[in-house]
Amino acid sequence: MARLAADQYVLGADDVLAIVNALGEVLDGPDAMDDPEFRLRIGVSRTAARQAVQGIRGARS
Template identity: 65%
Template sequence: MSIDQVQDYCDWCMGPLSAESRARSRWLGLSTEHAWACSTCLRTGDYRVPPDGWDGPVGEWLAADQYVLGPDDVEAVVNALREILDGPNAVPDADFQLRIGVSRADARQTLRRFSGSA
C-alpha cells in the first residue's frame, strides 16, 4: 500500500474500517502499519493482541495493557464528568485543576470524546 492510500480493512478480522474506528485506532496508538482495528475488534478488545503481520516481540505490543471500556463504564465516566462540569455541585473554576487534576477545558474535551463513543 502506498503512503497516499488509506487502509480500509481491519488487521485482525479483515472487516471494513470506519472513520470512527480509524480515529479510535489512532487514539489508542495503533496508527502504525499492521495495526488498524475495526469497530468490532475495538469493542471486543482483539486489538490487545498483536495482529498477523506485526513483526515485533509480543511483549512490546503497546496496546496489550489497554483496558477496554464497556458501555456501563462509558456511561459512568460521562455522568461523572457532567456532574463535576455542570451539575448542581460543579467544581468551581478556581479549584478545578487542583481537585480534578486536569483543566476544565481538558475535562470538557474528554466528555466530548466519551459522549461520542457512548
C-alpha cells in the first residue's frame, strides 16, 4: 500500500457523507448564499461544487 504524504488524508465514509451534506446545505439549504458570495466564501463556483457533489455521489454508488 502506498504511503500518504503528511498533508494527505484518506476520507472514510462518514467524512464523505459530512462533506456532501455540508455542500448540499450551502448549495441549496434554506440559508444558501447567492452566487458571488458562494464563490468568495467557498472558493469555487456553485457549478464546480455541484459537479464535485455529483462526482462524489457517483463514485459512492
